[in-house]
Amino acid sequence: MEDTFDTIVIGGGIVGASTAYHLASTGVDTVLIDRNDDGRATSAGAGILSPATSSRTADDDWFAFATDAVAYYPTLQERLERDGASETSYRRQGAIAVAIDDDELEPYADARARIRDRDLDYIEEIDPADAVNRFPALEEPRRAFYNPTAGRVDGRAFAESLLEAGRTHGLTTIDGEVENLQMSSDGVSGVETAGGTHIDAGNIVIAGGAWSPAFGAQLDVEIPVEPQRGQVAHLTLPETDTSAWPIVGGFRHHYIVPWPDGRIVLGATRESEVGFDPTLTAQGVNEVLTEGLRVAPGLTDATLEELRVGLRPVSADGLPILGAVPNVDGAYVATGHGATGLMLGPYSGKIISDAITGTSAAIPPSLSVTRLE
Missing domain, CATH: 3.50.50.60 (FAD/NAD(P)-binding domain)
Known part of the structure; x- marks a missing residue:
């Protein structure tokens, strides 16, 4: 045939x-x-659309491409809707970057310096108490800044x-x-x-x-691409409206992504040299939950609904x-x-x-x- x-x-x-x-x-x-x-x-990915708060933001080539990529999302969503696609899941949600512990203060300062150097004046430092007000489950951070343009998408x-x-x-x-x-x-x-x-x-x-x-x-x-395993946990907060909560990123390469109806995604591990093994592990799940609850202890009583794992294609x-x-x-x-x-x-x-x-x-x-x- x-x-x-x-x-x-x-x-x-x-x-x-x-x-x-x-x-x-x-x-x-x-x-x-x-x-x-x-x-x-x-x-498996949580789909954070925020170049300025990504751990990759120090790479100028990556940042330029990522900025164009995120700017294209609204245009693409409009095209998909005109073409009859159902809910795409894309939404501008806003994102807070937080330094909770002492070891995060230096990378936080580095991130702020890059933001200033790139004249990203729409990203503003906010009061720690304001960060908690926006994301009520959050541990009050030492420092925090807010990116109102950040979005999220379900892959x-x-x-x-x-x-x-x-x-x-x-x-x-x-x-x-x-x-x-x-x-x-x-x-x-x-x-x-x-x-x-x-x-x-x-x-x-x-x-x-x-x-x-x-x-x-x-x-x-x-x-030259190798698989990198990432494990992710999905939680729910019953009877909690999380639709307006912002994305949260710490400075240990983990994140928290809220969705409507109380769903919260915690991620993610970055495990190299695992081959094509999409296995959930006790160590990986513990890492994701421990880091998520360090940043947002108000999620301690959330229900663990689902665990996901993905193999990212990482180039050399x-x-x-x-x-x-x-x-x-x-x-x-x-x-x-x-x-x-x-x-x-x-x-x-x-x-x-x-x-x-x-x-x-x-x-x-x-x-x-x-x-x-």
Whole structure:
């Protein structure tokens, strides 16, 4: 059996879903093939959209890209709603960065200095008591600042909205596994699935998250991405309206994300050298709960509703890997977003789509696949 499309997208996480949506919405005949791996990062992440309060904010290249990515979210949400997508989960929530203990005061001061250097005057230092007033479960911090532009998104919901909207433009989605790429003399020509189906296409996008390096050998390019495990806890505060509570970030690389109806997400571990093992561990869950309750002891009596785990695709230099594969016509890569995949993923998908259709400027060299040569 053979089918023919203009473009094949491999991977149905938020990056692949965004790439497929943007291609389909511009008239490109697109198929997305997804095997829905256990531990996909999109399904576990809390989705904080706040470059200025991220632990990655010291990296200028990352910060510039992340700022553009977050600024694109409202535009994309409007497009998805016009295309009939159901609730995307995206919302501007605001975020507080807090220094609770002495060891956090120095990184807090460093963050404030970067904010001043970048003239981000919409981010203001707030009184510790005001921080508690905004997030009642919070331990009163030593110092705190507030970013009113920060948002949050549920990765599962947003990825599904992208696919739902894409289908209104003719996007085809297939549950399955790509076993091999089909190669021509100078580029890609399609894929072969594990079920023996051959699908022809002039363009292929590798957006398989941490699993993307599996296709590197066929493309004659190293894709230096490793899985990093992140464990996350979902709590509920019965009969508590948390819809207006801000996101909270401490300075030990953990976070607290409130949602409506009393749901609170605590995360996340950053575990390297675990392979493709999406296992919840006693140590990881203890870390997430201990750190969350240190920052917000008012959550002590919350109900533990769910635990999630995801395998983030972390690149060797910590930056996304985007764009056309050198010397292989029609091959593209979109991976390596690490712990900020939900922040960067939708915009990355747009950039890859634009590269395929020739409607955008070149991908920044610091993010391009060509930096791997």
